[in-house]
Amino acid sequence: MDEPFDLAVIVDDDPDIALAARLALRTLFKEIATLPSPQELPAFVTARSPDAILLDLNFERAATDGSEGLDYLGRIMAVDPEAAVVIITAHSAVSVAVEALKRGASDFVAKPWANERLAATVRSAAALRRSKLDTRLERDRTSELAHNGETPLLGQSEAMQRVKMLIDRSAPTDANVLILGENGTGKEIVAREIHRKSRRGKLPMVSIDLGATAEGLFESELFGHTKGAFTGAAGERIGRIKAADHSTLFLDEIGNLPLHLQPKLLTALEQREVVPVGANRAVGIDVRVIAATNLSEERLSDENRFRQDLLFRLNTIEIHLPPLRSRAEDIPQLINHYLRLYERKYDRPERSLPGEVMDPLTKHDWPGNVRALRHAAERAVIMADGGSYRLEDFPLPARPQGGAIPSLSGSLNLDQLERQMIERALRMHHFNISLAAGELGLSRGALYRRMEKHGL
Numbered sequence: 001m002d003e004p005f006d007l008a009v010i011v012d013d014d015p016d017i018a019l020a021a022r023l024a025l026r027t028l029f030k031e032i033a034t035l036p037s038p039q040e041l042p043a044f045v046t047a048r049s050p051d052a053i054l055l056d057l058n059f060e061r062a063a064t065d066g067s068e069g070l071d072y073l074g075r076i077m078a079v080d081p082e083a084a085v086v087i088i089t090a091h092s093a094v095s096v097a098v099e100a101l102k103r104g105a106s107d108f109v110a111k112p113w114a115n116e117r118l119a120a121t122v123r124s125a126a127a128l129r130r131s132k133l134d135t136r137l138e139r140d141r142t143s144e145l146a147h148n149g150e151t152p153l154l155g156q157s158e159a160m161q162r163v164k165m166l167i168d169r170s171a172p173t174d175a176n177v178l179i180l181g182e183n184g185t186g187k188e189i190v191a192r193e194i195h196r197k198s199r200r201g202k203l204p205m206v207s208i209d210l211g212a213t214a215e216g217l218f219e220s221e222l223f224g225h226t227k228g229a230f231t232g233a234a235g236e237r238i239g240r241i242k243a244a245d246h247s248t249l250f251l252d253e254i255g256n257l258p259l260h261l262q263p264k265l266l267t268a269l270e271q272r273e274v275v276p277v278g279a280n281r282a283v284g285i286d287v288r289v290i291a292a293t294n295l296s297e298e299r300l301s302d303e304n305r306f307r308q309d310l311l312f313r314l315n316t317i318e319i320h321l322p323p324l325r326s327r328a329e330d331i332p333q334l335i336n337h338y339l340r341l342y343e344r345k346y347d348r349p350e351r352s353l354p355g356e357v358m359d360p361l362t363k364h365d366w367p368g369n370v371r372a373l374r375h376a377a378e379r380a381v382i383m384a385d386g387g388s389y390r391l392e393d394f395p396l397p398a399r400p401q402g403g404a405i406p407s408l409s410g411s412l413n414l415d416q417l418e419r420q421m422i423e424r425a426l427r428m429h430h431f432n433i434s435l436a437a438g439e440l441g442l443s444r445g446a447l448y449r450r451m452e453k454h455g456l
């Protein structure tokens with residue numbers, strides 16, 4: 001038996017029907033809610049996003065023509081276009097059911113129903129919704145990445161010129177590339193550039209952020225799984241490696257790949273085939289791998305953390321992205337680029353940046369690298385008034401010298417404490433975002449948002 005879905009809601013003003021439906025569906029869902037009328041349904045859908053909705057179209061007020069229910073159906077589809085709505089209707093009201101299907105309902109059952117048929121109908125509606133949501137997630141991710149891909153790789157420093165040379169040389173080959181650099185130094189942009197300039201560039205690059213993947217999901221995310229391979233594997237899923245067939249696979253934060261899965265990845269790359277979890281046959285793959293990490297070379301060469309045979313598979317070409325503080329000559333170009341970008345985005349006038357403001361910006365050590373610089377430019381555009389930018393428009397925190405971990409000050413202001421804790425965690429982990437987020441019990445995304453809030 002498949003793992004149950006999370007939540008269904010039954011909307012019916014007849015308590016006996018609601019109870020009968022609840023009994024028919026009880027093994028399919030962990031929770032079943034009932035609403036006596038559809039009035040609260042749009043709010044319920046917005047708040048709880050149920051896996052399936054069982055909606056009776058005939059409420060007392062509108063007796064049999066179903067128009068009230070149809071109205072609500074329209075509103076639900078507007079709040080959740082992927083909603084799985086199964087209509088309950090009287091036997092005689094087939095035309096209403098057909099109208100409901102036109103307006104986005106997944107299916108309908110006529111009263112009185114056979115329990116197995118009701119359960120099967122609701123199950124397939126919920127499963128279809130889930131797969132549509134998966135596809136949408138995938139699409140959103142791809143378009144977000146594609147958007148990032150439009151950012152040009154800026155920087156004329158010697159270090160960046162070498163990076164660009166390595167991109168151009170490695171792109172047309174199928175060699176695996178390992179990109180090393182602190183968080184926010186542009187590793188993802190570099191990966192995109194290599195992919196774009198390669199013969200695989202016409203297909204979308206497939207990425208997986210191993211720093212944001214939940215512990216138990218690494219294996220099935222990477223290799224895929226068969227239906228029922230483990231608890232929760234409701235349907236079959238192709239993994240990211242296979243999804244990247246004939247294209248490029250970008251393994252972000254490769255340093256987070258658990259040791260026990262490293263041999264499996266190595267075998268997949270060596271044999272050019274993957275075995276999905278639960279399968280007993282391998283499927284062939286043709287992928288070019290670009291991996292990135294913020295681990296230092298020293299940490300990466302620690303056999304207890306990272307298998308060296310896998311490292312040698314991945315680092316045929318190594319590209320080091322130096323931290324921004326070591327290529328200060330790139331800072332003015334980056335600042336100007338992002339100021340212009342955000343002036344356009346927020347429809348603000350183009351302001352000048354006097355030398356006495358640029359100077360401290362180039363001397364700042366930018367622990368969050370280009371990502372932090374970009375946020376600082378965005379803030380400055382929002383904060384500025386008058387003819388030119390002032391230093392106060394840029395959120396540059398005063399930083400303790402010497403790299404020591406700051407001790408907590410006596411402040412009991414929560415906001416300040418939060419900021420101090422974040423700074424402390426970041427320093428403790430040498431600005432490795434994944435490790436600092438883990439230390440703080442936050443996701444990477446949540447940590448980035450807070451860093452932005454505090455101008456870190």
Ligand SMILES: Nc1ncnc2c1ncn2[C@@H]1O[C@H](COP(=O)(O)OP(=O)(O)OP(=O)(O)O)[C@@H](O)[C@H]1O
Binds near residue numbers: 181188
């Ligand atoms: N050389 C560059 N030119 C222009 N923009 C850059 C450059 N480097 C980084 N950026 C910008 O900085 C941000 C972070 O870049 P990116 O995501 O590529 O960094 P990353 O090293 O992959 O970060 P993380 O390790 O935290 O995932 C992006 O918004 C990107 O557009």
